[in-house]
Amino acid sequence: MLLEGVSRTFETEPPVRALRQVDLTVDEGDYAAIEGRSGSGKSTLLNILGLLDAPTEGRYWLDRADVLAQSDSERAATRARRIGFVFQSFHLMPHRNVLENVMLAGVYSRMPRGERIERAESVLQRVGMTHRASFVPTQLSGGERQRVAIARALLTHPRLLLCDEPTGNLDSRNTATILDLFDELAADGLTLIVITHDELVSRRARRRLVMVDGMLSEQPRRLDEPA
Amino acid sequence: MPALRAVGVRDLLDEALASVLARPSRSALTVLGTVLGICALVATLGVSTTAGHQIVGRLDELQATEVVAEPAGGSGFGAPPVSELPWDIEDRLERLNGVVAAGGYANVDVGDRLVSSFLIERLTRDLSFRLRVVAATPGLFEATRSTLSSGRTWDAGFSEREDRVAVLGRAAAERLGITDVAHAPAIFVGDEPFVVIGILDELAREGDLAAAVLIPEGTARGLFDLGAPSRLIVDTELGAAPTIAAQAPLALIPNDPDQVRVTLAQAPRGVQAGIESDVQALFVTLGLVALLVGGIGIANTTLVSVLERVGEIGLRRALGAGRSEIALHFLAESTLLGFVGGILGASGGVIVVVGFAASRDWVPVLDPWLAPTAAVGGAAMGLVAGLYPALRAASLEAAEALRSG
Numbered sequence: 001m002l003l004e005g006v007s008r009t010f011e012t013e014p015p016v017r018a019l020r021q022v023d024l025t026v027d028e029g030d031y032a033a034i035e036g037r038s039g040s041g042k043s044t045l046l047n048i049l050g051l052l053d054a055p056t057e058g059r060y061w062l063d064r065a066d067v068l069a070q071s072d073s074e075r076a077a078t079r080a081r082r083i084g085f086v087f088q089s090f091h092l093m094p095h096r097n098v099l100e101n102v103m104l105a106g107v108y109s110r111m112p113r114g115e116r117i118e119r120a121e122s123v124l125q126r127v128g129m130t131h132r133a134s135f136v137p138t139q140l141s142g143g144e145r146q147r148v149a150i151a152r153a154l155l156t157h158p159r160l161l162l163c164d165e166p167t168g169n170l171d172s173r174n175t176a177t178i179l180d181l182f183d184e185l186a187a188d189g190l191t192l193i194v195i196t197h198d199e200l201v202s203r204r205a206r207r208r209l210v211m212v213d214g215m216l217s218e219q220p221r222r223l224d225e226p227a
Numbered sequence: 228m229p230a231l232r233a234v235g236v237r238d239l240l241d242e243a244l245a246s247v248l249a250r251p252s253r254s255a256l257t258v259l260g261t262v263l264g265i266c267a268l269v270a271t272l273g274v275s276t277t278a279g280h281q282i283v284g285r286l287d288e289l290q291a292t293e294v295v296a297e298p299a300g301g302s303g304f305g306a307p308p309v310s311e312l313p314w315d316i317e318d319r320l321e322r323l324n325g326v327v328a329a330g331g332y333a334n335v336d337v338g339d340r341l342v343s344s345f346l347i348e349r350l351t352r353d354l355s356f357r358l359r360v361v362a363a364t365p366g367l368f369e370a371t372r373s374t375l376s377s378g379r380t381w382d383a384g385f386s387e388r389e390d391r392v393a394v395l396g397r398a399a400a401e402r403l404g405i406t407d408v409a410h411a412p413a414i415f416v417g418d419e420p421f422v423v424i425g426i427l428d429e430l431a432r433e434g435d436l437a438a439a440v441l442i443p444e445g446t447a448r449g450l451f452d453l454g455a456p457s458r459l460i461v462d463t464e465l466g467a468a469p470t471i472a473a474q475a476p477l478a479l480i481p482n483d484p485d486q487v488r489v490t491l492a493q494a495p496r497g498v499q500a501g502i503e504s505d506v507q508a509l510f511v512t513l514g515l516v517a518l519l520v521g522g523i524g525i526a527n528t529t530l531v532s533v534l535e536r537v538g539e540i541g542l543r544r545a546l547g548a549g550r551s552e553i554a555l556h557f558l559a560e561s562t563l564l565g566f567v568g569g570i571l572g573a574s575g576g577v578i579v580v581v582g583f584a585a586s587r588d589w590v591p592v593l594d595p596w597l598a599p600t601a602a603v604g605g606a607a608m609g610l611v612a613g614l615y616p617a618l619r620a621a622s623l624e625a626a627e628a629l630r631s632g
Contacts, residue, residue, distance in 0.1 A: 047626035052545060073549040080547020087629065091542040095249035107238045108547035152546075 001026040001049070001160070001191075006058030007214075008044050018044040019055065020214040026193065028159065031186040033194045033202035035219070036211030042195045043164060045211065049193060050083055050162045051075040063159070080109035084153030088165035090145045092137040098124065098148050099133040105155040116155075123151040127181060143174025150181060161185065163194040167201055179204050239552075243559035250532075254564060257528040260521030261568025261608065262575060265601045268514035269576025270583075273593045275507045277584050280592040288465065289372075289431060290492040292327070294472045296459040296479065299488040310483040311455035314444050317366040317383075319478045320459075325467025330367025331456035332436070335360040335447045340417030342440055344403040356402055359439040360416055362447030368394075370460040371432040378408035378425030386445035393421040396437035400426045414440065419450055432460055518608060521568060526612035529561045533620040540620055541628030554621035558613045565609015569602035576601065 001024070008019040018041040026032060036042040047053035048060065051067055060068050063082070067075060084105075092101050099120055106116035124130045127147040137145055146166060153161055163182075167175040179201060186192050186206070194205060202208050208219035247254045298312055312331065313319065320329035343355035367373075368380045380394055393414060395405060405412050405423055412423045421442060430436055447453045459479070463471045472491050476484035533540070540553055548556070577598055584591035 043630070044626075047629075050545065052541075052625040052629065073551065076544070076547050076549035076552070079545060085545040087542075089538075091538060091545075091629070093249075093539065093542075096245065100245075105546050107242060108543065108552065110235065113237075156547075 001063075002059075002061045003049075004059045006045075006048060006055040006060060008041075008048060008053070009056045018214050019048070022058070022214075022216045024209075024216060026191060028191055029186070029189045030207060031182070031192045031194075031205045032207040032209060033196055033205035034209045034211055034216070035196060035199070035202045037197060040211040041214040042211040045216070046162055046164050046193070046195050049160075050085060051079050076108070080105075081156055082159050084150075084156070084158035084161045086146070086149055086153050086161065086163040086166045088168040090137070090142075090149045090169075092145055092148060092152075094137055097134050097136050098129060098140070101137065101148060102152045102155055105152045109156040111156060119155055120151070123154045124148075126154065127151045141174070142170050143177055146170060146174070146178055147181065150178070154185075158190070160191045160193070163192065165196055166194060167196070167198060172200075175200065239555055239559050240563070242556055243563050246532075246556075246560055247563055253528065254567075257524055258564050258568040258571065260524040261518065261565055261605050262521070262572040264514055264516075264518030264521040265569050265572025265605050266575035266579065267517050267572075268511060269573050269597055269601050270579035271507060271510035271514055272597055273576060273580030273591070274583050275510075276594065277580060277589055277592045280590070291468055292463045292465055293432060293492045294461040294463060294468050294475060295490040295492070296331075296461070296475050297457065297488045297490070298455065299486045310480045310486045312457075312459065312479055312487065314364060314456055316364050316456065316459055316479075320461055320471075320475060321366070323471060323474055323478060325464045325471055327462040327464060328366050328369035329459065329461045330364045330370040331459040332361050332363040332367055332433075332441070333444075333454055333457045335362050335442070336452045336454075337416055340419075342399075342403070342414060342416050344405055344412060344414045358399055358402070360447075360451075361436060361439045361441050362444045362453055363441045364444050364456070367441075367460060368427075370462045371430045371436070372462065373430045374428040376426050376428035377406070378423070380425050381443050386443035389446045389449040390443065391419065391421045391446060392424045392443065394425040394427060394441045395423055396427050396430070396439050396441070398438040399440055416440070416442075432462075433458075518604075522565075522608045522612040525561050525564050525568075525609055526615060528564075529557060529613050529616040530619065532560070533557060533616045537623060537628045537631050540623055541625055541630075544625035545629060550621040553623075554617040557617040557620045558610060561613025561616065562606050562609040565612065566602060566606035568609070569605020572605060573598040573601035 003022055003024040006019055006022045006024075007017065010016040010018060022045060034042050034045065044053065048055050051062075054068060059066065062078065065078075067078060070078070093104065096104070099117070102120040102124060103116045106113075106119070111119065121130065121133070124133055127150050129144060129147050129151060132140060132144060132148075137148070140148065146169075150166075167178055170178065175198075182192060182194065183204065192205075194201060196202055210217050210219050296312070314331070316329050316331045320326050337360050341355035342358040342360065365380065365382050365386065376397065378394070381390070381392055385392055395403065395414075400406070400423075403414060405414070405426065408423050408425060414421050414423055421440075427437065444453070444456075459475075461471055461475065468491055472489045475489055476487035480486050543553060543556070577593065580593060581591045583589075
């Protein structure tokens with residue numbers, strides 16, 4: 001993944017320069033955390049990385065493809081098959097049970113129906129939520145909901161997992177569970193990019209980046225941190 | 228690069244169905260307007276076809292079995308026809324296959340004779356009238372499908388014996404003050420006495436005979452100046468009328484069939500259809516208005532739904548839905564609502580039609596395509612109603628949608 005001189009300006013009054021000339025290279029299997037205060041532009045960066053938003057200038061290659069040159073439906077297909085999203089507010093469908101929520105990701109990636117159930121059961125096992133498969137989200141704790149959301153993101157075998165404040169609504173115990181899960185996923189070779197303002201979270205990542213006023217900089221690893 | 232693709236139809240319908248079922252009471256209320264509109268339309272069209280067939284059915288049966296024969300020369304001032312219609316109508320026509328009954332009549336020229344009834348209690352009043360006197364063959368009563376309110380009609384024997392009997396049309400009997408024939412009331416045509424043997428109640432055909440005094444043709448010829456029959460009525464089996472119409476002239480005047488002018492009755496369908504379509508147009512308009520309101524209801528609910536589910540739209544985009552798939556999703560939802568409304572409305576309409584027909588002992592008549600068309604129409608309306616909300620949903624920015632959801 002390669003970003004070159006990416007800027008994003010929102011045409012408000014006055015215009016907001018959310019990203020200023022961001023360069024970023026993320027290799028396959030990286031586990032990177034992007035820290036920053038709210039309003040620093042980190043969510044905007046994540047949306048651009050996830051093809052949910054387009055930069056006003058700059059270039060973006062994903063898997064050696066110039067994704068900014070692609071059509072809406074091509075980018076949608078990339079999102080469906082290559083990218084998984086985890087959100088602070090989980091975004092689970094309240095009227096559907098855990099299994100159905102996870103299977104929803106298969107709809108837009110055109111995963112065959114038979115495979116969807118099989119795969120959903122397998123990812124639910126992966127996040128340790130098999131016993132809650134028939135529950136609806138309102139019956140689950142925050143940590144459980146986020147694990148379901150992660151399972152949904154993993155359904156389509158994405159190469160890249162983008163997490164927007166994944167622990168923002170969780171207590172420390174649930175946070176720890178989620179971070180352990182991230183460690184396991186990273187160990188399996190999944191590329192993870194986590195946005196957070198919680199140092200606890202960013203310290204677990206292999207790379208730490210800091211976003212200040214729309215500008216991104218790499219943070220050198222401290223000596224006391226595990227490699 | 229992943230190939231360009233569209234979401235599967237089954238997945239699309241499943242997702243739309245799940246969304247609709249997730250809010251059952253709202254969906255039910257949304258559908259209600261469409262149900263009422265479609266129901267009104269189907270019921271209106273069904274009831275009017277049912278009623279139409281009922282009315283047309285009765286008239287048709289009467290008209291399709293009637294053949295009228297008249298002298299070709301007409302009754303104008305022209306030269307008298309060379310060959311006249313015979314009086315032995317029953318003998319000549321009832322042999323034909325398909326004839327149920329046949330009879331004829333002619334006005335009797337009674338000069339300035341008046342018709343009176345000399346009932347003792349009414350002697351003090353002037354009860355002499357200028358009434359139409361008609362000579363008729365015995366088959367006429369059956370051929371005109373007449374019913375009697377009192378007494379009987381005559382047969383061929385009365386005519387041969389020149390018996391002085393009369394049958395009164397209902398209006399004629401009322402004027403003469405005769406209500407029944409139990410005491411063999413007498414009437415006089417001029418000075419000639421007749422015994423009233425029957426009073427007609429209804430004539431399905433030749434209704435103007437209700438105001439006439441009918442006497443046997445043989446009797447009339449003996450007493451008065453009587454020409455050839457001026458009008459012959461034939462009651463046929465259903466479907467036999469055209470054949471009888473072709474055969475009757477030959478049977479009546481074999482050597483000069485052109486002298487017979489035969490008429491097949493025509494149902495006044497035009498007028499009737501006109502009346503029907505006026506009423507129908509009113510109800511169809513009402514139904515369409517209800518349907519329009521239903522459509523606006525679906526559009527409104529779908530729009531509210533889009534605004535409420537911004538987060539869900541963002542999620543679907545993140546999971547890989549393109550703008551077109553978001554639009555299709557909401558179009559499928561509104562179409563589904565319209566379709567369900569159409570099915571329920573069509574069913575309700577059919578029930579109304581059947582109930583209406585049953586309450587009147589009628590046979591319900593429905594165009595077989597009406598119900599399916601109504602259901603598809605509901606779906607089409609849902610589709611149109613969903614266009615604007617779907618475009619709104621598709622135009623949302625994914626990143627923005629995820630943040631505000």
